[in-house]
Amino acid sequence: MAAYYSQNNPDPSPTSLTFAYPQTMDWNRELLRNEPGMLAEEKLSDVERLKVKIRMFARFIGMKGAETPRWEYERGVEILARRIERRVRLEEETEMRRKVFMGPRAWQA
Template identity: 45%
Template sequence: MAPSNRNLALASKIATLRLKIAPIICVTSGVPHPAFPNTMLAFWLLTEAQLDTMARYYSQSTPSKYTFMYPRTMGWDKAFLAVSRKDQAADDDRHVLSAADRIAIKRRKFAKFIGMRGCETPEWETQAHIRILERRIIRSLEEEETDVKWI
């Protein structure tokens, strides 16, 4: 008996992963990015580096005159997506995006860009963004206080 006959849920998932994705053509070069996924499986296997290069390729990571020439934008926030330990207090890991969270956010933004449905921003992502911004404001105020003390 074929595996698809034994497990209908698995057969359905495999069929979904085989779905083709129409490529997005770059407005400056006229060709899709070499790493553009051609199936849903390839989409789910994209690496963070591939997502970053596609954001650059499609003029989404650094806004330019080409950014808004696409049907949708990625809303790529480089500061939020590139949070590093040096921006955070060493003992406060709650304000650092994990690699898995960063990839999930980048994948969601790319999916929205290529027209997939169900790409609304989840609450956890909004809360993470707020926490990181709050921490940056606090650190900035602390640095200003330190500077004022030296005057």
């Protein structure tokens, strides 16, 4: 593989593929995000994240049977739906607060 991408050849003229490998695994894609402030129902559990990463690596190195399983698709849709629900709820709450008149002093602040 390294020879194909011209990484082990000391040739002074690199090819277009010389810097194409290694590719990153994209561990920070949306489904794998695991930030401290995120709610538990809006992210994968540690075990689920590990399973996804193992599958991604297996697929990356070309192992057979490393296709994305159905549970991963379903869990991704579930997480996305919960994130959308929370954002919509927050926007509705913000809109309701904006509609309420708090008196003249609130406008001066």
